Amino acid sequence: MSTPSGPAADPTLDPALQSWVESANDPASDFPIQNLPLCGFVAERDGHAHAHLGVAIGDQVVDVSMLAEAGAIADDDEEVLDALSDPFWYGVLGVPGMAGRVRPVLQRFLRADTAAGQRARRVRSKALRPISETRFLEPVHVFNYTDFYASVHHATTVGSMFRPENPLLPNYKHIPIGYHGRASSLVVSGTPVRRPWGQQAPPDNEPEAGPSFAPCRMLDYELEVGAVIGVGNRMGEPIAVGEAHRHLLGLCLVNDWSARDIQKWEYQPLGPFLAKNFATTISPFIVTLEALAPFRCPAPARPKGDPCPLAYLVDEGDQAAGGFDITLEVLIRTEKMAAQGLDALRLSRGSFRHMYWTVAQLLTHHASGGCNLQPGDLLASGTVSGPEPESRGCLLELTWQGHGPDGKPRPRKPIDLPTGETRTFLADGDEVIMRGHCVRDGFRRIGFGECRGKVEPART
């Protein structure tokens, strides 16, 4: 599996490090002092709402903007202080290496073995707020959003619905398939998502009836991992695959909500459009490449007979640099489940390490024709589905039962919920919760927190 090269030497990853924020020392926490994922949140001050920078630690958020302004951190490094004065991490995004410089500064403030006098203790208590009471913002402004299709398992299952004998198109194993998404409708975890209206195909046996315009009846989620660009490239200048990680700020979770009935009717010949652009949810936290270093991994070995990637997609220097071993899961809680006080039900669990194309390959391919990536751009992986049926990252796949002997699709198999309800696709009031974390011997658990979204009824 994973064969990372040398990150253990990074002292900020030392598993022995503890924080004075007690909850961060719980081995089950997503946010130990070794993680420190970046976020943005609303701080109330003088009766006004301000956008502040934060990092998660245990069950708390540290108000980084306040600390920087109060001179409580980085007082010896003007450049780091400057970098933290910009909202939405602009001062960190575009500056090579800056995320790595901010990290030890924040760790120094948060370490249990940092001495604290009376004033420091006052600053500490003022700087923390519970995650559960925080109103998060998008962690960065995403001006360009791209969605890939990098799981061969997802592509094969979905392809088999339309082309049972030939599920994968001839290009799939040669070229990372991707398309541009809609940046304006990216929302942060917790934002309700309204069921879209859209055109839907006429019934198969009644093409003369024409399409209808109605609320989506096949609303789905897609579990994805998002890569956030830190440093861009100039138009016309590609990025070598061995350099890709230098352009990455970090990763987050993405729910690429999908209206399957709208998609089916509109997507030919130019791809998905309104089926996707009503909303895309991102998690509030960007887990930095520094925190993820121990969890890098190569793409899985290609099955015998698969082509080798073309040279521009092969990192001769370090095959392990491009992928990430992240355990991912999706849960659902319906309104009825919530009313009965039931926990969310897990729908799937899988790993990001099974992706056919690595994050580095996606990034390099994106820029290979000359397209300029910009700080804050989001490159989503496409639905993360693994080889096992329980690792399928969307309902379209989870409830699919293949074709019957008559060549027609078998009826979808609904998912049973503890309330007695069933789901083939999402119903109004359903909340979808995505989680991700990395574990490896000798390292603290690094988690992604949650990417949540609740379906609101369609506009009437």
Next chain:
Amino acid sequence: MSTPSGPAADPTLDPALQSWVESANDPASDFPIQNLPLCGFVAERDGHAHAHLGVAIGDQVVDVSMLAEAGAIADDDEEVLDALSDPFWYGVLGVPGMAGRVRPVLQRFLRADTAAGQRARRVRSKALRPISETRFLEPVHVFNYTDFYASVHHATTVGSMFRPENPLLPNYKHIPIGYHGRASSLVVSGTPVRRPWGQQAPPDNEPEAGPSFAPCRMLDYELEVGAVIGVGNRMGEPIAVGEAHRHLLGLCLVNDWSARDIQKWEYQPLGPFLAKNFATTISPFIVTLEALAPFRCPAPARPKGDPCPLAYLVDEGDQAAGGFDITLEVLIRTEKMAAQGLDALRLSRGSFRHMYWTVAQLLTHHASGGCNLQPGDLLASGTVSGPEPESRGCLLELTWQGHGPDGKPRPRKPIDLPTGETRTFLADGDEVIMRGHCVRDGFRRIGFGECRGKVEPART
């Protein structure tokens, strides 16, 4: 044809209006005082480059930022002055009706019958600079770029290349087909465009050879009209087709450069990606809806047997409000032609009024599922091709000769150039020039200026 309702009553369109900028009074000028399209340009001041707002008039650009700062215009309307203080027209974009309020203010300054004392004459001369010596910027920052496919003639010709018996897919006449483009690589007219690299399909008779990664060999332009959003909508809130024009700031020209060989290999199943995102060129001028009012027109009558659009795409109140009658042309000048001092050669000429879907329908469809449009967003029409062969808006169509009796495509017919050169697709050094204008009895000609781009050799 066009049956506009009442714009003749707008005094700012009075054809008798003259400007003290003499070149604007030439009937052949794109930019009479009745036009005043919005642009942005680089102004040098105190040795520094600043982004200034401008409008075109005759062969000149008026420095609107300087005029506003000097108090030479709109001194009686604080709101208009404020609107002009923001770079990139942000103060105008998001404010309903503001473009219409700015227009008479600028006209008052530019009218020949406005008295001018010595100070005013000094301001006048300082405010003008020749278009030919101006370094333009993107007229607005485009954060979201969408490309449609609204010409049925284009869709039919291109479709026939792949599906001779069934060129149009079943959805085409029901739903405006569109996809998200790449905003980061939008460039303003005059910016050189580097030939992209990309994956290309293996030869048809040698699929085992696998794809190659090489410079594009089938580089093309696409003549399009871009609609710039002025006022957006909130997520989840659609825009009625009868209200669409209230959300439009104006129109510009767009060259949607296309790498046909890259597109052919990558576009299934999720649409064009690297084939388009290496560059898209927009003209420097946004012609406002106010200037275009006399040239609104309905969509052409649908041929018998075509379906009626669904209700949300039909403007019962004013069928004429959605389309625009704009004459468009594309010219080419190769390096050899330039060296020999030859004029650019016209490749095509057509009209935007032949589009199957109107701008209003594209905008309304875009927001119909809940997608939020934002000020400055660009909605491009897709290649503008009309019913006549000479109105085809890209080389892919212009050099196409259909299929032979053997069912195989006939060889493409190269275009002869006055130098003895020929072109099937674009060669390095070729400059593509797009122009557009509107004419109608009783009104001054309203032009779009030029959208130019020269092909640079691929990176070595």
